[in-house]
Amino acid sequence: MYCINCGEEVVEPAKFCIACGASIYRQEDGRQRSEPAAAVSRVRANWFVKHWYGDLPLAQSFWVNGFILFFVFDFGEWVLESFFPISEISLVTLYRWYAGVYVVRIIAFVWQSVGCWRSAQRHLKRGGSILWPRAAQGLIFLGFLFTIVVVPVAVHLLGQVIGLGANSNYTLTISADGEELAVVGDMAFDLPDEVAELLEQETTISSVNL
Incomplete structure (x- = not known):
């Protein structure tokens, strides 16, 4: 038997939902609804949706997922x-790779944390150990604090990848004898x-002056 209001499973002969406090009787005819639409849709939902709504057991949400x-x-x-x-990958490609990894990690952390938090709440409402x-x-809260530190790094990498903050105001000058490369301007x-x-093209360069 399920709550009409929130879809939480209710153990008979309860008359009110322990999750939201709503009556489990239909107002129009006084009959109980055994399978409300919200509960049915969640039962049929895929693994990602079940985790997000906290429908999976806490152990599965936290440890397995x-x-x-x-x-x-x-x-x-x-x-x-x-x-x-890494030694064979260009810096641009490396930045794009790590920026993408950071973004996906943050999205995955939000999905994992929300699902675990909701599953923990359901565990408590069912009368489980506290x-x-x-x-x-x-642990989810500690992970959230760590994510706060990671987000600026991800934003910085994304900014570099899409060109934000990348200043190309610099010049490369090769000395008259062709042995020194001078870099003047900002580090873009x-x-x-x-x-x-340039070093691959000009094999005579032996030093770089920044």
């Missing part, structure tokens, strides 16, 4: 770095790649 995210990101990064060594749900919510985002390309 958390491990899946850890495996996908950390193992995935290790595989990519194995096939594409220690484990509160511990999970405490595309400067390292341009210097590397």
